[in-house]
Amino acid sequence: MTSGKKILGEERRKLILEWLQTSKEPLTGSELANRSNVSRQVIVNDITLLKARNEPIIATSQGYCYFAPAVPEQWFERSIACNHEPEDAKAELNLLVDLGVLVKDVKIEHPVYGDLTASIMVANRKEVAQFIQRVNETNAAYLSQLTEGVHLHTIAAREERTLDEAEAALRQAGFLLVE
Known part of the structure; x- marks a missing residue:
């Protein structure tokens, strides 16, 4: 955690969604915690809340990803x-x-x-x-x-x-x- 201003509640969860949606790489809980000046455990709780809202976030070994296909492809x-x-x-x-x-x-x-x-x-x-x-x-x-x-x-x-x-x-x- 840096010494910057802590981002609170809904504003933080909105930013987490934006960061995940725009990132081409998975983002770790620690990285999200540093960006929002909160603990990693707060981020884990935020991710749980976002998943409960049916946001397609997945936890991988490399970090969190927003898993909404940008272009429908046949896989x-x-x-x-x-x-x-x-x-x-x-x-x-x-x-x-x-x-x-x-x-x-x-x-x-x-x-x-x-x-x-x-x-x-x-x-x-x-x-x-x-x-x-x-x-x-x-x-x-x-x-x-x-x-x-x-x-x-x-x-x-x-x-x-x-x-x-x-x-x-x-x-x-x-x-x-x-x-």
């Missing part, structure tokens, strides 16, 4: 089942993004909580590296560690053929869960 999506060790997460994600695939999320089926989904939103090696770095810096566990490596990803691409190629590459690498 193809597919859910794929994978299974690998935690140390293979980087290789799996790089394999996918190298083929031009957006990895939207990771999902597991938890025995107590049911389906758990976490946004990933990586589309290139730089974003994969940032994601892996955040996991390592925070000593966070991958969701798949709760299910002995089994997890789902929602992947997206502009062509269905790209998704077919991604599945084939995952199968060849031994990352695809096979029956």
Whole structure:
């Protein structure tokens, strides 16, 4: 927090929306906190309130994004089942993004909580590296560690053929869960 004037309540939430809508990169909670001279926890609360108003804000490993498509494009999506060790997460994600695939999320089926989904939103090696770095810096566990490596990803691409190629590459690498 800087020593500037604290931006209050609704004015701050309006600015957060504007910043997110105009940013080409995700904005971290710390960055939003510095811009508005409040704590990061205040920003987390603001984001929660904005999401409750159905604002399409997603939290990714790189920060917050406003997720409203600017230009309607046809994207193809597919859910794929994978299974690998935690140390293979980087290789799996790089394999996918190298083929031009957006990895939207990771999902597991938890025995107590049911389906758990976490946004990933990586589309290139730089974003994969940032994601892996955040996991390592925070000593966070991958969701798949709760299910002995089994997890789902929602992947997206502009062509269905790209998704077919991604599945084939995952199968060849031994990352695809096979029956």
